[in-house]
Amino acid sequence: MPMHIGEKDFKKRVTKGLEDDFMRGAVRSAQGRLQDKRATAADELGDWEEWRTLGSEIRSHTIEHLDYYLHQLSEKVAELGGHVFFAETGAEANEYIQKVATEKKAKKIAKSKSMVTEEISMNEALEDIGCEVIETDLGEYILQLDDHDPPSHIVAPALHKNKEQIRDVFQEKLAYLKSEKPEELALFAREKLREEFLSADLGITGCNFAVAESGSFALVTNEGNARMVSALPKTQITVMGMERIVPGWEELDIVVSLLTRAAVGQKLTSYITALTGPKQLEEADGPEEFHLVIVDNGRSKILGTEFQEALHCIRCAACINVCPVYRHVGGHAYGSIYPGPIGAVLSPLLSDYDEYKELPYASSLCGACTEVCPVKIPLHEQLIMHRRKIVEDEKKTTLSERVVMRGFEQLVNSANLYRTATKMAPFLTTPFAKNQLITKGPGPLKHWTHARDFPQPANERFRDWFEDRQKRGEKNA
Amino acid sequence: MKVSFFVTCLGDMFYVNAGKAAVELLEHLGCKVDFPKAQTCCGQPAYNSGYHKETLEVAKHLVETFEDAEYVVGISGSCVYMIHEYVHLFEEGSEWQKRARKLKDKTYELTQFIVDVLGIEDVGANYEGVATYHTSCHMTRLLGVTEAPFKLLENVKGLQLIDLPNRHDCCGFGGTFSVKMSDISEQMVDEKVEHIEETKANLLLGADGSCLMNIGGRLSRNGSSVEVKHIAEILNSRGDL
Numbered sequence: 001m002p003m004h005i006g007e008k009d010f011k012k013r014v015t016k017g018l019e020d021d022f023m024r025g026a027v028r029s030a031q032g033r034l035q036d037k038r039a040t041a042a043d044e045l046g047d048w049e050e051w052r053t054l055g056s057e058i059r060s061h062t063i064e065h066l067d068y069y070l071h072q073l074s075e076k077v078a079e080l081g082g083h084v085f086f087a088e089t090g091a092e093a094n095e096y097i098q099k100v101a102t103e104k105k106a107k108k109i110a111k112s113k114s115m116v117t118e119e120i121s122m123n124e125a126l127e128d129i130g131c132e133v134i135e136t137d138l139g140e141y142i143l144q145l146d147d148h149d150p151p152s153h154i155v156a157p158a159l160h161k162n163k164e165q166i167r168d169v170f171q172e173k174l175a176y177l178k179s180e181k182p183e184e185l186a187l188f189a190r191e192k193l194r195e196e197f198l199s200a201d202l203g204i205t206g207c208n209f210a211v212a213e214s215g216s217f218a219l220v221t222n223e224g225n226a227r228m229v230s231a232l233p234k235t236q237i238t239v240m241g242m243e244r245i246v247p248g249w250e251e252l253d254i255v256v257s258l259l260t261r262a263a264v265g266q267k268l269t270s271y272i273t274a275l276t277g278p279k280q281l282e283e284a285d286g287p288e289e290f291h292l293v294i295v296d297n298g299r300s301k302i303l304g305t306e307f308q309e310a311l312h313c314i315r316c317a318a319c320i321n322v323c324p325v326y327r328h329v330g331g332h333a334y335g336s337i338y339p340g341p342i343g344a345v346l347s348p349l350l351s352d353y354d355e356y357k358e359l360p361y362a363s364s365l366c367g368a369c370t371e372v373c374p375v376k377i378p379l380h381e382q383l384i385m386h387r388r389k390i391v392e393d394e395k396k397t398t399l400s401e402r403v404v405m406r407g408f409e410q411l412v413n414s415a416n417l418y419r420t421a422t423k424m425a426p427f428l429t430t431p432f433a434k435n436q437l438i439t440k441g442p443g444p445l446k447h448w449t450h451a452r453d454f455p456q457p458a459n460e461r462f463r464d465w466f467e468d469r470q471k472r473g474e475k476n477a
Numbered sequence: 478m479k480v481s482f483f484v485t486c487l488g489d490m491f492y493v494n495a496g497k498a499a500v501e502l503l504e505h506l507g508c509k510v511d512f513p514k515a516q517t518c519c520g521q522p523a524y525n526s527g528y529h530k531e532t533l534e535v536a537k538h539l540v541e542t543f544e545d546a547e548y549v550v551g552i553s554g555s556c557v558y559m560i561h562e563y564v565h566l567f568e569e570g571s572e573w574q575k576r577a578r579k580l581k582d583k584t585y586e587l588t589q590f591i592v593d594v595l596g597i598e599d600v601g602a603n604y605e606g607v608a609t610y611h612t613s614c615h616m617t618r619l620l621g622v623t624e625a626p627f628k629l630l631e632n633v634k635g636l637q638l639i640d641l642p643n644r645h646d647c648c649g650f651g652g653t654f655s656v657k658m659s660d661i662s663e664q665m666v667d668e669k670v671e672h673i674e675e676t677k678a679n680l681l682l683g684a685d686g687s688c689l690m691n692i693g694g695r696l697s698r699n700g701s702s703v704e705v706k707h708i709a710e711i712l713n714s715r716g717d718l
Contacts, residue, residue, distance in 0.1 A: 014658075014660060014661065015660070018660060018661070018664065324646055324647050324649070324665050324668075325658075325661055325665075328661055328664040328665065328668075329661060361654070361657055361658060362658060362661070363651070363654065364614075364647045364649060364650065364651025364654045364655075364662070364665065365525055365614075365651055365652070365654070366614035366618070366647030366651065367614055367615070367618040367619055368614070368618070368645065368646075368647065370618070371618050384524070384525060384527065386527075387525070387526060387527030388527040388528075388529050389527070390527055391526070391527040391528055391529075392527070392529070392530070397526075397527075401526070405523050405526065405528040405531050406531065408518075408522060408523055408531065409523065409528075409531035409532075409534055409535060411517070412486075412517035412518040412520065412535050412538065413517070413534050413535060413538045415514065415515035415516075415517065415542075418517040418518075419514075422486075422489060422490050425490060437697065439698075444656045445656070447655075447656040447657075447659035448655055448656050448659065448694070450659060450663065451659075451663040451666070451667075451695060451698060452663070452666065452691065452694030452695045452697075452698050453693075453694045453697040453698050454690075454694055455491050455690065455693075455694075457490040457491060458490060458491060458493045460493060461489050461490060461493065462484045462488055462489045462490075462492075462493045462496035462497065463484070463489055463512065463514065465493060465496075465497055466482075466496075466500065466512045467512075467514075
């Protein structure tokens with residue numbers, strides 16, 4: 001599966017994450033910073049909850065009428081002289097992009113940040129036909145230099161690296177001689193990338209939002225690289241996930257405001273670029289040829305299901321930035337280019353449960369993700385829905401878990417059985433307990449007691465106390 | 478006011494003092510408290526694990542158990558929220574859904590009931606100590622009870638309450654998550670414990686037995702001197718200062 005990254009085994013990936021102190025330090029400090037900035041940016045608006053409601057309504061309406069808006073978009077792009085290609089799969093998208101690159105005899109391709117191209121492994125497909133693909137987003141550039149280290153975050157792909165590690169990558173790969181100061185690192189990368197922009201034969205961008213009414217594409221960056229990628233090369237390809245669309249400019253205004261505030265705590269990013277088709281007669285610059293590749297790759301299967309709201313996502317990563325599980329294991333542990341809560345919801349949908357059955361369980365269901373989502377996706381509820389599907393449709397839970405759950409149902413449905421069981425509990429646990437504490441639990445409890453003590457059930461239950469008290473007539477008898 | 482007390486399974490078996498304190502407190506505040514004996518568990522372990530058919534049966538049992546109650550008051554925000562969720566479990570428009578909605582409308586978490594229904598913010602408690610309070614995720618984010626525990630604790634004479642840093646972070650319990658993903662859960666509880674130690678409080682308070690069991694279990698394993706109590710135990714303290 002193209003979107004898969006790292007080890008196949010989930011447990012191994014988690015262990016690797018937990019043991020990586022550098023990564024955990026980098027993630028912890030980035031999360032803290034991003035959480036604070038997001039909260040401040042949201043508070044500034046004064047009526048953040050109303051904005052969220054509006055954002056949710058826009059996304060919900062758009063996805064409900066996705067066929068209509070995609071049709072409108074493609075008509076507009078064609079009117080402007082652009083080419084539109086609908087790709088049902090990642091492979092179809094790559095074949096089309098390879099075809100364009102071949103026709104244009106493209107050797108060097110400059111690319112701005114795009115998650116959907118990661119999802120379909122577009123770079124590899126282009127490298128297979130002999131193209132050199134240059135990532136121009138600073139984070140992606142660092143990862144590409146570092147022997148194609150996969151992204152660990154959807155907005156800040158190199159979030160797992162600290163500045164010293166980035167300095168080391170530049171030193172090793174580009175003979176960089178300066179310090180680990182972010183300004184010096186960025187300036188160095190800027191100079192290197194400038195050469196690439198000027199010599200690229202083809203520019204490929206992602207798409208934050210397509211605007212259906214005008215056939216435009218909005219790109220949100222802080223580095224200006226998307227503008228360079230789309231302005232300099234003669235041919236431009238824009239690759240978009242099929243749900244990344246808004247009806248018009250008014251809606252774009254709202255969702256971009258939500259995106260930049262939720263993602264990086266900015267009112268607006270340094271650059272918000274809107275591109276509309278290839279260069280027109282009266283225009284001075286822009287690509288001579290424009291191709292739009294709309295990627296389905298499993299998205300239409302999600303439409304009409306209980307997971308449709310997952311398609312509302314605007315890829316801000318606010319859920320990732322507040323997730324305590326992500327904080328400890330890091331992005332690579334998810335094994336998908338989409339990590340964190342939204343990744344745990346999306347990855348099994350875009351791929352399958354065989355590949356990602358653990359992800360819906362990699363959450364304490366604390367709801368921090370749901371609370372922070374700028375378009376109100378009930379992320380933790382979607383994770384529960386995944387669990388339900390794994391139980392009921394996929395039947396992928398273990399026999400022992402199913403037996404335990406059936407037993408649980410019978411136990412708590414019978415007041416008598418429950419009463420007997422809770423009465424017996426202290427006696428049954430006595431062999432494992434010392435001073436009313438279990439420090440080495442039997443069965444699944446051993447996972448709990450690996451680092452925590454577990455209390456022994458009380459000899460006198462609450463109900464015994466209450467009933468005794470009633471008998472004694474102390475209160476309310 | 479007549480209150481049917483919902484002790485929760487953890488409260489019944491592990492946190493007996495919390496249940497006792499809650500009952501005495503409610504009575505002190507003028508409520509008449511009964512305990513429907515047929516009550517068991519809210520079904521959350523099955524629900525959160527995706528076993529919704531099983532949860533449905535559990536929900537029916539609890540709906541029947543509390544059908545005649547005027548008010549239901551529970552000592553766990555998470556379990557009370559689970560009861561509220563029953564409405565979404567049953568078929569839209571069904572008789573069971575109507576019954577579940579009736580139950581939802583009269584079911585409250587303890588501090589929420591005292592502040593919002595009884596309209597009391599000072600329960601007349603006194604307790605000498607330096608405490609910090611853990612805000613449980615389900616109680617605050619899902620049930621929406623954020624202020625009530627603080628309002629009540631602020632009025633406890635003798636109690637010094639210190640803000641818990643990063644208080645909105647989950648403690649890592651998460652039901653079956655704590656055993657299924659125990660290696661991650663351990664890291665989360667460790668982080669919580671670090672923050673508790675930072676406050677230098679000698680008492681950790683909370684309104685959810687499950688989180689307290691998790692954090693308390695780690696504190697105990699570390700040999701920490703921090704005492705762990707349910708908020709009801711403090712609110713029911715009326716000793717001499």
